[in-house]
Amino acid sequence: MLSLARVFLIFITFLCFLSVQARLHKHTEGKHWLPTSLISLPPSPAPEAVSPSVNAPSVFNVKSFGAAGDGVSDDTQAFKMAWDTACQAEESGTLLVPDGHIFMVQSTIFTGPCKSGLTFQVDGTIVPPDGPDTWPRNSSKRQWLVFYRINGMSMQGAGLIDGRGEKWWNLPCKPHKGTNGTTLPGPCDSPVAIRFFMSSNVTVQGLKIKNSPQFHFRFDSCQNVLIDKLIIKSPALSPNTDGIHIENANNVNIYNSVISNGDDCVSIGAGCYNVNIQNITCGPSHGISIGSLGNHNSRACVSNITVTDSVIKHSDNGVRIKTWQGGAGSVSKVTFNNIHMDTVRNPIIIDQYYCLSKNCINQSTAVSVSHVSYSNIKGTYDVRSPPMRFACSDSVPCTNLTLSEVELLPSEGYILATPICWNAYGTMYTLTIPPVYCFLDGNPLKLPQDDVVRC
Numbered sequence: 001m002l003s004l005a006r007v008f009l010i011f012i013t014f015l016c017f018l019s020v021q022a023r024l025h026k027h028t029e030g031k032h033w034l035p036t037s038l039i040s041l042p043p044s045p046a047p048e049a050v051s052p053s054v055n056a057p058s059v060f061n062v063k064s065f066g067a068a069g070d071g072v073s074d075d076t077q078a079f080k081m082a083w084d085t086a087c088q089a090e091e092s093g094t095l096l097v098p099d100g101h102i103f104m105v106q107s108t109i110f111t112g113p114c115k116s117g118l119t120f121q122v123d124g125t126i127v128p129p130d131g132p133d134t135w136p137r138n139s140s141k142r143q144w145l146v147f148y149r150i151n152g153m154s155m156q157g158a159g160l161i162d163g164r165g166e167k168w169w170n171l172p173c174k175p176h177k178g179t180n181g182t183t184l185p186g187p188c189d190s191p192v193a194i195r196f197f198m199s200s201n202v203t204v205q206g207l208k209i210k211n212s213p214q215f216h217f218r219f220d221s222c223q224n225v226l227i228d229k230l231i232i233k234s235p236a237l238s239p240n241t242d243g244i245h246i247e248n249a250n251n252v253n254i255y256n257s258v259i260s261n262g263d264d265c266v267s268i269g270a271g272c273y274n275v276n277i278q279n280i281t282c283g284p285s286h287g288i289s290i291g292s293l294g295n296h297n298s299r300a301c302v303s304n305i306t307v308t309d310s311v312i313k314h315s316d317n318g319v320r321i322k323t324w325q326g327g328a329g330s331v332s333k334v335t336f337n338n339i340h341m342d343t344v345r346n347p348i349i350i351d352q353y354y355c356l357s358k359n360c361i362n363q364s365t366a367v368s369v370s371h372v373s374y375s376n377i378k379g380t381y382d383v384r385s386p387p388m389r390f391a392c393s394d395s396v397p398c399t400n401l402t403l404s405e406v407e408l409l410p411s412e413g414y415i416l417a418t419p420i421c422w423n424a425y426g427t428m429y430t431l432t433i434p435p436v437y438c439f440l441d442g443n444p445l446k447l448p449q450d451d452v453v454r455c
Ligand SMILES: *[C@@H]1O[C@H](CO)[C@@H](O)[C@H](O)[C@H]1NC(C)=O
Pocket: 037, 038, 136, 138, 139
């Protein structure tokens, strides 16, 4: 009797599995596979969704799907169900995270493609479990809210995303957080707060996000991304809390945002091109970085990056290009224009000797750096470092660097520090402050081979 019931149960389970498989297969066109446990699945049936009226777009309020919003209850399933319902809606809908509530959501992958465009409206607060001890064992410690294979989504609202990162930052495997300032060996995975992966036509605007355990935003393998009017905030000493990190991304516009954090304000990794950053304020932070590139002898290609009309204050770096020795590929067509520096330690820096320990060996290849223009960059630098440093590779010189209207004064005292150049070919179009007399003229006799630079 018992075994018959069990056989029946197994049969039913198998049927469910088949139907889920079929739906999932259609859903993802069978191209990319993730463990089913991680994917939000369409619920059946959809409970109490506000029924779509003829003209108004549908609103899918997470509370209608059972979210408690008390900051303690686990609202993950409600978010998944709201997502799946909104995602399957024929007309573009809105997933609403309502004002006046705090929703606790665990590491979740919101999967597309959806049937039509979608708005993820955050008016309330979303938090993850509080720190590594309460993070569910079976969910990824490397990412929290993930949007995967989405085409056409706007994430917006007046709400807050609070990553509750403090307990992660203080793990003994983080730099100097072990006993007596030691760093215990890792793995030291900490979740990225919001990740868009393999997505396109994505807008993120108006949100506040704070205290991520690791990067606040990460866009990888994405295209057509618009980021506007974000406020990103975490303490100056929080490790690895980059504001916005992009890699393998193109046609990315980042506008009108204010970022203060413990690592790069914006970091641009390998495979990025056509990136435009305008009117952002960084600081305290580690500035705007291209890199680090070429780690473990990898090839990296980055081109057509523009940063304009921005402010960088009380930061370790201003605008930085950093590459490891031994890489291949190139960084080219980079424009830094109209940037105000306020007490920045390395306002303008190219570092082709990037190394996290002190004993990186010299290697004979590098990611080449060329056509970088710095114009109208003014303000003050922290006197502990020279305001301009072009430390280019021994084997692959930087070429076509240009400077105009660059005026950087010490934040204290009156003595101008001398800029540093190494193997840097460039031109000072107008007399800069301090002047850069250390550029090499013209073009190098020997240019790196095309097959090394080729992108
Ligand atoms: C983790 O396990 C819990 C309880 O067993 C389950 O409810 C949850 O769906 C699982 N999460 C993932 C991402 O597998």
